[in-house]
Amino acid sequence: MSWAARLQKPMRVAINRNMTSVAAHKIVGDRIRKERDDLIQSGAASAQYVRRVDGKLGLPEEAAKFNGGSVTYLFNTLGEATVWALEELRKRSPVHSGAFRKSWAILVNGKGWTDAPGKVPMGSEVRIVNTMPYARKIEVGGQRISVPPGIVEGVRRPLMRRFKGIRAQRLFKPVDKGRDARGDPVPYILKQAGIASGISWDKKEKQWTQKHAAYVSRRADRQGGEQMLYPMLVLTER
Template identity: 85%
Template sequence: MSWAARLQKPMRVAINRNMTSATAHKIVGDRIRKERDDLIQSGAASAQYVRRVDGTLGLPEEAAKLNGGNVTYIFNTIGAATVWALAELRKRSPAHSGAFRKSWAVLVDGKGWTDAPGKIPMGAEVWIVNTMPYARKIEVGGQRISVPPGIVEGVRRPLMSRFKRIRAQRAFKPLQGGRDARGEPVPYILRGAGIASGISWDKKAKEWTQKHAAYVSRRADRQAGEQMLYPTLILTEK
């Protein structure tokens, strides 16, 4: 049984008719808290949550009606989603030198996050971005690599299926400050105009093909002196 099913399952607790109302409510509250704590200790649910009792936020479990009462826990899924996404992004990354795999960084509300991803607070906006200068080429398929391109997009779709309360989108974002895994400054400034390589990944054949001859890009954001826009997975709570 999933943790969601366990939490949604009606709870029946035997109450002695000679008990005071306060005692009966405490027994019910203790039982609910045990179910919650067992889930947290098993790792199935986050230790960060908000509680709603009979529709009101913040009331203690004992305040729930004994007949037909409802206690709802809204667990922090943004941290769990970030942990899962990071693992998937790294797993899908090319590992020739290991630099690209090591360069996935987490930003929370626009600032670098150095604590454990699972501790990201509820309500935060999370960016997971690869800081290597060739990250955009790898994402859009402009460079032959040992794995299929579209790494961020490949993680975005299954993440939203797995974490129903998380909204995930792919974007290409500017970054300011920091160093990549090789110690080079971020952002990377284009030294010349970008090249449209014409390389394409054939999903059906699972191989690289050449769709057209390479040519110099005329896009304004791909010209010399412009900073690279980094492929970014953006996570927010629904």
């Protein structure tokens, strides 16, 4: 398992020479915990973390050695990245009916995740996917919408700049089962061969253009009777 974020901060604490060892260690432990909690409350660190004391798991902060000891918190950046990505994907979504924006779903290690996004366990594979049947068209620019296409790709790039310990990929994969925001079953089965629309988004002019005439796709995964491949943002720790 790789850890998403690491905090190691030198600390100076004044200790009364008349204190017992237990009391002195408690003061140090309390100070370290306060520093940790301040970071969490400020939003700079996740509330989920793993603690190592002098390199060992499971020990309390008080167990750190006075000379050369260390307390290291490994924060759950994967959970933070999932929260941020989900918010950004929703912000960038078209909102004609609201169904598309509501249909973003989280899969953790291949299973639907219904808990808070920030509680995604460290070391997991996270997939964020939109389950609407036209999600692929929106991602690749196959139909005109009120926002630029490439929503998943548009979030992937800034996410990797923001969260250095996270690997983000845009993949097109099948989704096993579920329901979209309208209650329709997932996966969506293509009723006929897909159409290459020829529509393209001009980034410079910020408008839709027609690059070529529409034609029936010959791709094997775009034929009638096949499951739609859904665009998804896949997050893992480096």
